[in-house]
Amino acid sequence: MALPDLDDLIAEVDRRCDTAHHPGGQEQPDWLALLTVAAQLAGQMQALADDLVEDYVEHCRMHGSSWTDIGAALGVTRQAVQQRFHAPHKRYSPEMMTDELRQAMTQVKRAAVHHRNNYIGTEHLLWGLTTEDNSATRLLQAAGVAPDTVHRSVSARLSMGASQAAERIAWTPYSRKAIAIAEARSEQSGSERIDCDDLLIGLAQVGRGVAADVLAEAGFDPTALDAAPADA
Numbered sequence: 001m002a003l004p005d006l007d008d009l010i011a012e013v014d015r016r017c018d019t020a021h022h023p024g025g026q027e028q029p030d031w032l033a034l035l036t037v038a039a040q041l042a043g044q045m046q047a048l049a050d051d052l053v054e055d056y057v058e059h060c061r062m063h064g065s066s067w068t069d070i071g072a073a074l075g076v077t078r079q080a081v082q083q084r085f086h087a088p089h090k091r092y093s094p095e096m097m098t099d100e101l102r103q104a105m106t107q108v109k110r111a112a113v114h115h116r117n118n119y120i121g122t123e124h125l126l127w128g129l130t131t132e133d134n135s136a137t138r139l140l141q142a143a144g145v146a147p148d149t150v151h152r153s154v155s156a157r158l159s160m161g162a163s164q165a166a167e168r169i170a171w172t173p174y175s176r177k178a179i180a181i182a183e184a185r186s187e188q189s190g191s192e193r194i195d196c197d198d199l200l201i202g203l204a205q206v207g208r209g210v211a212a213d214v215l216a217e218a219g220f221d222p223t224a225l226d227a228a229p230a231d232a
Contacts, residue, residue, distance in 0.1 A: 118163035122211035136196035
């Protein structure tokens, strides 16, 4: 994958900020408006870079690397890397999930292992959620989106990796954000356990990642849905 060069980024800023250009092209563009968009784009890229590093720090910690080793790999001190990444990620036990979501999680793990991926990405979560009938597929149907179409679309995005099957597979930052949103939604609805439809909405609301792209392309808009569960 080729990284964007500066010209590409400048062109993207120009595209995003077309209102900064005056009709006729005779006057100078609104440079402050362009600067604002450039700063926003840089922030998004930095957040993406931070998520990338965090993902691999999580893998290193999961597989026994010390903070000293991780700091050396990043070119910083052990203290610096601990301060940045010390907070442990929340673990979601099966007891926190409904029976349907636990069943879907079995499919999620199966997808990652089958494709030899060493991570649980949003694509694996969406694949698992749409494998069998559950509150997520019923929510898609209520929104006018065919679950089978979503399942086939996300299946096409799953790529083969080179990892050996592992008992513990780290979740990517977007996947963790999605289930955190799902947990908050289930709490707001008064439920003690996270359900499939909660996680589906979490995947959509993250707004980034394979699952969000697939759901958006399929026309699934969580903001247009009633807050009540689809099977209520």
